[in-house]
Each structure stands twice: as structure tokens, then as C-alpha cells.
Amino acid sequence: MSSLARSVRYLIPFAVSLATATVSAATSPRQQWHTDIGQGYQQLAGSAHDLEQAANSYCNTPSDNGRRQLESAWRAAFLNWQAARFVDFGPIEQDSRAWQLQFWPDHKNLVARKVRYALKRDKAVDADFVSQAGVALQGFPAIEYLLYDADMQSGERALPAERTCRLLQTVSHHLANTTDALASDWQAFGDYYRSMDEYTGKTVAAAINGLEILQDKRLAAPMGVRPPHKRNKYLGDAWRSETSVAAMRASIAGFQQYLVPGLTRLLNEAGKPELAGKLVEQTDSTLAKADSLPDAMAPNLETDEGYRQLQSLFIEVIQLEQVVEDRIAPALGITRGFNASDGD
Amino acid sequence: MLNRRQFLQASLATLVAGSLDGRLAFAGADKGPLILSAVDDETGHHLIAGVDLQGRQRFLLPVGNRCHGGCERPGTVQAILFARRPGRHVYVVDTGQGNIVHDIAAGDGYHFYGHGVFSPDSRYLYVTVNRYDTGEGIVRVYDAEDNYRAVRDMPVGGIGPHELVLHPDGNTLIVALGGIQTHPDYDRIKLNPDTMQPALLLMDRQTGGIRKRFRPSHHQLSCRHLGVSPDGIVVAGYQYQGPTWESRPLIAHYDSNTDTFREIGLPKSLQRSLHNYVASVAVSPASPLSLVTAPRGDRVVVINHRTRALVSDFEVPDVAGALALPDGSFVVSSGTGSLHHISADGLEAETVATLDIHWDNHLTFHG
Numbered sequence: 001m002s003s004l005a006r007s008v009r010y011l012i013p014f015a016v017s018l019a020t021a022t023v024s025a026a027t028s029p030r031q032q033w034h035t036d037i038g039q040g041y042q043q044l045a046g047s048a049h050d051l052e053q054a055a056n057s058y059c060n061t062p063s064d065n066g067r068r069q070l071e072s073a074w075r076a077a078f079l080n081w082q083a084a085r086f087v088d089f090g091p092i093e094q095d096s097r098a099w100q101l102q103f104w105p106d107h108k109n110l111v112a113r114k115v116r117y118a119l120k121r122d123k124a125v126d127a128d129f130v131s132q133a134g135v136a137l138q139g140f141p142a143i144e145y146l147l148y149d150a151d152m153q154s155g156e157r158a159l160p161a162e163r164t165c166r167l168l169q170t171v172s173h174h175l176a177n178t179t180d181a182l183a184s185d186w187q188a189f190g191d192y193y194r195s196m197d198e199y200t201g202k203t204v205a206a207a208i209n210g211l212e213i214l215q216d217k218r219l220a221a222p223m224g225v226r227p228p229h230k231r232n233k234y235l236g237d238a239w240r241s242e243t244s245v246a247a248m249r250a251s252i253a254g255f256q257q258y259l260v261p262g263l264t265r266l267l268n269e270a271g272k273p274e275l276a277g278k279l280v281e282q283t284d285s286t287l288a289k290a291d292s293l294p295d296a297m298a299p300n301l302e303t304d305e306g307y308r309q310l311q312s313l314f315i316e317v318i319q320l321e322q323v324v325e326d327r328i329a330p331a332l333g334i335t336r337g338f339n340a341s342d343g344d
Numbered sequence: 345m346l347n348r349r350q351f352l353q354a355s356l357a358t359l360v361a362g363s364l365d366g367r368l369a370f371a372g373a374d375k376g377p378l379i380l381s382a383v384d385d386e387t388g389h390h391l392i393a394g395v396d397l398q399g400r401q402r403f404l405l406p407v408g409n410r411c412h413g414g415c416e417r418p419g420t421v422q423a424i425l426f427a428r429r430p431g432r433h434v435y436v437v438d439t440g441q442g443n444i445v446h447d448i449a450a451g452d453g454y455h456f457y458g459h460g461v462f463s464p465d466s467r468y469l470y471v472t473v474n475r476y477d478t479g480e481g482i483v484r485v486y487d488a489e490d491n492y493r494a495v496r497d498m499p500v501g502g503i504g505p506h507e508l509v510l511h512p513d514g515n516t517l518i519v520a521l522g523g524i525q526t527h528p529d530y531d532r533i534k535l536n537p538d539t540m541q542p543a544l545l546l547m548d549r550q551t552g553g554i555r556k557r558f559r560p561s562h563h564q565l566s567c568r569h570l571g572v573s574p575d576g577i578v579v580a581g582y583q584y585q586g587p588t589w590e591s592r593p594l595i596a597h598y599d600s601n602t603d604t605f606r607e608i609g610l611p612k613s614l615q616r617s618l619h620n621y622v623a624s625v626a627v628s629p630a631s632p633l634s635l636v637t638a639p640r641g642d643r644v645v646v647i648n649h650r651t652r653a654l655v656s657d658f659e660v661p662d663v664a665g666a667l668a669l670p671d672g673s674f675v676v677s678s679g680t681g682s683l684h685h686i687s688a689d690g691l692e693a694e695t696v697a698t699l700d701i702h703w704d705n706h707l708t709f710h711g
Binding site: 089090091093094095096099108110134135136185188189191192193196198335337338339340343344 | 384412428429458506529530533534535537538568583586587588589616619621623639640641642661662663664678679680702703704705
């Protein structure tokens with residue numbers, strides 16, 4: 001298994017860049033990627049607006065039904081983010097947007113600390129406060145905390161308490177603005193993305209990095225794959241809402257939807273249809289495995305049979321990552337870099 | 345010091361050795377000039393490497409933290425390597441013994457940014473530090489003759505001091521102020537993209553007084569790395585934090601003789617190809633040439649810092665570390681493991697060695 005000490009950027013040599021540059025703009029792999037990822041961002045922005053609206057409706061007129069709608073709106077928007085989460089270049093890099101959307105991993109439990117502080121302090125919870133409060137309070141995990149954290153549900157500050165509602169609405173509003181800006185900046189980024197050959201390598205690299213994070217941090221860490229082999233659900237993401245596995249499923253589906261079509265095109269153009277076939281086949285197989293598992297990870301960590309299921313998902317993700325990293329990247333002449341994305 | 349012919353002959357030998365066993369060759373007991381750098385091995389372990397000018401290993405020291413920049417303690421066997429931001433350690437290396445003789449801790453509430461420089465008499469070490477509860481940038485002074493005791497903190501009046509060098513006047517510290525606020529709780533996340541105030545600073549190393557503060561042409565041009573020529577010309581490299589698709593000048597130029605601060609733009613396609621990111625700056629001590637590396641664009645750019653004209657550019661994948669040698673030539677390193685020599689006229693590049701390690705951001709010379 002590859003080491004994951006840091007994210008790495010991939011470099012695409014000139015020869016491959018030339019090959020892709022000869023394709024007309026309307027059908028080039030980067031054009032395809034730009035359209036597909038743009039669609040992902042649009043869906044994210046749309047669902048973040050739905051979430052904001054659900055938060056407003058629920059807080060204006062609290063009801064069980066409103067609460068269910070709110071939770072399902074959070075889940076829909078969160079999963080849309082998971083689908084496009086692998087993109088680590090372009091407008092997502094601005095203003096630490098990826099962190100604003102999902103502050104994770106959160107080893108110091110900052111999300112909880114920030115939310116509790118916001119609810120306790122005397123001053124108003126308004127847009128200014130949320131934009132000054134730092135990334136731990138600005139995204140999906142903060143809302144997840146309000147909706148699902150066990151302590152939060154039992155205390156006097158539980159939703160729909162007034163101040164908690166105000167925080168929910170303000171964070172939802174912030175999130176809707178962030179995803180709006182992301183989606184529109186992605187369009188502004190289009191000409192540049194299509195014109196710069198390097199982005200072919202960077203896009204494939206983003207996909208590999210996304211799969212490595214999925215495999216190493218989102219799966220292997222909570223499963224205790226490495227010494228001291230302790231299973232710990234809190235190391236996964238979205239454990240409060242019990243959607244750790246659902247989130248991974250959404251990321252694999254996002255890979256299939258936003259990355260595979262452009263990459264298939266690139267492989268076919270490079271005369272590697274067999275690798276394109278292998279990519280599609282392995283993606284289907286990995287996604288099917290993820291589909292067969294329940295949304296939450298914790299119950300599967302507790303039984304031998306459940307753990308075996310997670311192990312087979314883990315193997316499927318490794319296989320997918322290996323197809324891209326060990327077979328596709330070398331075939332396209334994409335080699336691993338070290339300083340390019342992780343400098344200082 | 346080797347002349348160019350000897351250097352290249354030795355390089356060729358190293359290349360052969362490197363390709364035969366794929367491991368670092370050993371230079372034996374030879375005690376010539378040395379290049380130090382933070383490196384990672386193939387399994388992701390962090391090390392400090394000392395190699396000779398042909399890329400042959402003198403020592404390889406495991407360290408608990410990924411390191412960043414370094415500096416020579418002039419006239420002594422010591423060299424310093426700094427843990428990478430937000431690092432808490434400074435390692436003092438005995439280059440003769442090939443071991444670490446001091447491990448300086450940042451102390452509670454502080455972390456290092458990864459760079460430092462010595463006073464001309466080699467007594468005081470000046471290190472860039474973050475006091476992270478306030479975000480206040482500091483130049484901390486350590487007394488190397490008193491077991492590297494911290495003797496003084498000098499605030500820079502801003503956030504994120506990064507690399508610093510000593511002006512040839514022997515008294516002025518030139519500090520690249522990145523302007524980016526971070527906090528260890530948030531790892532390396534940038535907390536203030538909208539309100540950054542990067543600068544190039546001149547600080548009196550005796551009094552801590554800020555003599556000059558120059559602002560880049562855009563508030564998101566983070567001023568990070570720099571070098572100074574013997575005649576007082578400063579070349580600094582920026583990292584632009586704004587939209588990827590915008591292209592801004594990345595090289596700052598300050599002539600302390602005329603007190604003129606400028607930025608150097610490059611031809612449009614070359615400028616764009618740097619991807620808004622300069623990793624290292626090396627200013628030649630023996631010629632009017634300076635060199636910057638741009639790993640995101642796989643590019644080395646050489647300029648004449650007297651005329652501010654572009655001299656040449658080279659494609660080197662994942663290039664980051666850069667070093668100006670006493671003879672006026674340069675060495676650059678790549679994350680792919682290669683070391684390259686650039687001739688003193690800035691026109692020729694040759695591969696010196698390729699090793700099974702990832703060279704990290706910077707190279708340090710020990711003469």
C-alpha cells in the first residue's frame with residue numbers, strides 16, 4: 001500500500017500534453033472534466049441552498065416533519081460534497097474552501113468546541129461572527145454536530161432552541177454562499193483549465209489523492225488496519241450522523257460520475273481502450289461493494305462479519321486506486337511529484 | 345572547490361554508481377564542501393541529508409519531523425536545519441561528525457517557520473517564529489556560544505515571517521513576511537486570505553527596529569523566500585494566494601544602494617507557467633545572476649539581478665531546492681531525487697546525480 005505522508009502532485013510530460021491538445025476543445029478530456037465537475041459543483045450549490053431553506057423553515061415553524069426534511073437536506077448536500085471532494089485544484093483552493101466545507105480530520109474536537117463556544121457566548125451569532133470564527137464552524141461538520149451530536153440533542157440548547165437555530169441558519173447561509181462562489185468560480189476557471197495542459201496530470205493526480213485519502217484516512221484509520229490495530233469509529237468522517245460509509249459511497253460515485261468519463265476519453269485517445277475498460281469495470285465493482293454496506297461504519301466495526309465487509313470494501317478501493325496509479329498513470333506518462341503541491 | 349570539469353566528471357561517476365545500485369553512494373572520509381537538505385526516503389521517513397557536491401552521501405540523519413530550510417554557521421563545523429512549519433524543533437548538525445548535537449525546542453505557544461541565519465561572528469542565530477496565540481511574527485535570537493540559549497524575541501510587526509538573510513552590511517536582517525496566519529490547531533490552513541499584509545522587511549539585528557517595510561503589489565502575494573548579493577541587491581520570491589487563473593509577478597527586487605523596491609515580471613507564457621508559486625531563491629555571491637525555482641511549473645528561472653533581465657529558464661520536474669555556490673554556479677534539487685548543476689553563466693544545466701530520496705524545498709551549503 002502506498003504511503004500517505006502527504007498529498008502528491010503528478011506531472012504529465014510534454015508528449016502526452018501534445019496528444020491531448022490536438023483534440024478539439026469541445027470534446028477534449030479536460031472539456032469533459034470541466035463540464036462534469038462543474039455539474040457536481042452546481043448540484044452541491046443547489047443542495048446547499050435547499051439545506052439553508054430547510055433550516056429556515058424548521059426554525060420558523062419547528063415540527064417533526066421539518067426536522068426530517070432538515071436532516072435529509074443536510075445529508076443530500078453533504079453527499080454532493082463527497083462526490084466532488086476529490087477535486088483539489090482550482091477554485092476549491094481559494095480561501096481554504098475545502099476546509100470551510102469540511103473541517104476534517106478533527107483530532108482536537110475543534111468542531112464541538114467551536115459550536116459549544118458559539119452557543120455559550122453573549123454576543124450575537126451573525127454572519128460576521130461565523131466568517132470570523134474559523135473553518136471548524138463554517139461547514140457540514142458544524143451543522144452535523146447541531147443535528148446529531150448526542151449531548152447536543154439532550155441539553156437545553158437542543159434544536160430548535162433559539163440561539164441554536166440562529167447558529168444553524170447562519171452556518172447554512174455561509175455554506176450556501178461558499179458553494180455558490182465555488183460553482184461560479186469554476187466556470188470562470190474554465191478557459192484557464194482547458195488551455196493549460198498541466199491540468200490533465202493534475203486532474204488524474206487529484207483522483208489518485210482522493211482515493212488514497214479514502215483508503216488510508218477514511219477507511220484504514222478507523223478500521224485499525226495499522227498498528228496498534230485498534231478500531232476507532234471516531235477516526236472516520238461523519239461518525240456523528242452515522243454516514244461514514246454513505247460518504248465513501250458518494251465519493252466513489254462522484255469518481256464514477258465526474259472523473260471516469262474524462263479519463264476514459266483520455267485513455268481512448270491515447271490508444272489504451274483496454275485500460276479504459278478496466279477503469280470502468282473496477283469502478284463499477286468498487287461502487288457495488290460500497291452499495292452493499294450500511295451507511296454507518298460503527299456497527300460493522302463491532303462484528304467479525306461486519307469487519308469482513310469493510311475489509312472487502314477496503315480491498316476494492318485499493319484495487320481501484322492501483323488501476324489508476326499503477327496502470328493508468330504510467331501508461332499516460334504521469335509521474336509522481338513531491339514538492340509541487342506540498343511546498344512552503 | 346572543484347572546477348567545472350572535475351565537477352562534471354565526478355557527476356558522471358555518481359550517475360553510474362547511482363544507476364548501478366540505486367542507492368546513495370558513499371563519499372568516504374572526504375571533508376570538502378557539503379550540501380545539506382531535508383529529504384524524505386521512499387517510505388516517507390524524514391531525514392537530513394548531507395552530500396558532497398557530486399551528490400555522494402556523507403550522512404543521512406533520521407529526524408522526527410519533516411525539515412525545511414537551513415543555514416551554515418560560518419567558520420564552524422555546524423549547520424542548522426529547521427523543522428518545517430509549524431515545526432517545534434531546530435536541529436544543530438555537526439557536519440564533521442555527521443550527527444545532531446543540539447535539538448532546540450520552540451517552547452509552549454511557539455513554532456518555527458523553517459528558516460534562520462547567523463550573525464557574521466557566528467554567535468547569534470536569528471530564527472523566524474510564530475507566537476500563535478496572538479499570531480505575532482517574531483525573530484528569535486539564540487546564543488550559539490551559550491548552548492543555543494534563547495536570548496531575545498524581536499517582533500516583526502506582522503504575521504508569518506519566513507526566510508531571512510543577513511545584509512552584507514552585517515547588521516540588517518532582511519525578512520520575507522508571508523502575511524499568512526496559521527495556528528497549529530488548524531494544521532497548515534490559511535486563516536486570513538482576505539486580510540494578509542505580506543512585506544519585505546529590513547530589521548536592525550541589534551535593536552530589533554524595523555527600518556523599512558515594502559509591500560508587494562497585491563495583498564495576496566505572500567513573500568516567502570529570498571537571497572541577497574554581496575553588493576546589497578535582494579531577490580525575493582512570492583507565492584500568490586489568489587485565484588489560480590490569475591497571473592502575477594512572483595519575483596521582488598530591492599536594491600539597497602538606491603533604496604528601490606520593484607517587482608520583476610516575466611514574459612507572459614513563462615510567467616503563467618510558474619503557477620503562482622516560487623519555492624527557493626538563490627543569489628550568486630560571485631556573479632550578477634539569481635535563480636528561482638517553481639515546482640508547480642517544473643521550472644528554473646535565471647535572471648540578472650543587476651539588469652533585472654531574464655537570462656534563461658529550464659524545465660526540471662518537481663524542482664524546489666536551490667543553492668548558489670561560491671564559484672557562481674548553482675545547484676538545484678528535485679523531489680524526484682535528482683540534483684542538477686547550472687553553469688555560472690546560467691545557460692547550461694546538467695544532471696549531477698539521481699538518488700532514491702525526495703529532496704525537500706531547500707538546499708543549504710556548508711563550505
